[in-house]
Amino acid sequence: VSFADAINLFQRTHGGSPLVAKGSYNSPDPLSPTYSFGAYVCEVAVDLRTGEIEILKFTLAHDCGQPLNPMSVEGQIEGCIGMGLGYAISENLRFDGGQTLNPSFLGYGVPTANQMPPIEIIHVVSDDPHGPFGAKETGEGSLDPTTPAVINAVYNATGVRIKDLPVTPEKILKGLKEKKK
């Protein structure tokens, strides 16, 4: 019997009421049933005269358990790279006494298609006992390491450690000047 037929049969014999099932699950770990892992590498070029940053490439490996739909997994990761890059080098919500100073896409700095670097994705396939069909997650876990990868690459290239986001050419130049002193 097909799923649709089963629902149909149930509804016809139960006065049209919906078929409801209840279940419960206790995570073995109080924080999360499972954890995803990843390694993210960002390559940057920094112009030491202007402080301008060019993102050259992202290479990353993400363990999302069993990728149920590898294309969707890649799509989620690529989206995270876009968001993380914006967080790292362009997006900035500015306030003045509770007033948003840049309440527009133009002033905020969401990355555009021509600002995205090439992305190389390595799927780390594992079988998670807690997730559905061995899967874990890929939606948000890929966002977290993206920004630190950019900041570390900038540090590696210039020796300047940026501690407030976004990294701007001005902050890099200031850091370079302080380093010289």
Place this chain on the structure above:
Amino acid sequence: MRKKLIELLVNGERREVAVKGNDTLLELLREKLGLVGTKEACGVGECGACTVLKDGKPVLSCLTLAADAAGSDINTIEGLAQGDELDPIQDAFIRHGAVQCGFCTPGMILTAKELLAREKNPGKTQIRQAISGNLCRCTGYVKIVEAVQAAGRGDGHE
């Protein structure tokens, strides 16, 4: 405010619509003609979600006055598929996973449509440049670029 009757082609069909002086093309399409495939996101011409083709060129329908569209040929996302047959770009978007939340998709596809009409087999850089006025928060643009490239190569239907 006084209304004026204008005539225009929408997806190949002649339409007569009464518009006010400050009605936008976006309002005409969504509210008067019920073509809600065209999306409004920012409403001030920054995001590209409301892109439609006006005489073959992509325009931001939120910034285009409806009265300015009088006599023009408008193409929206609803007009791309031929019956049950999707446009090759639509088909490629599905096959390449280029749709996540989907809000930028109609604008992206219409921008791509114009690119592919003037450029047979565009490269990635050219595609990225063409769609750089269409913001997407979900995909990081990678799958969108791949889909447009596949449609340009003619292998949307794989």
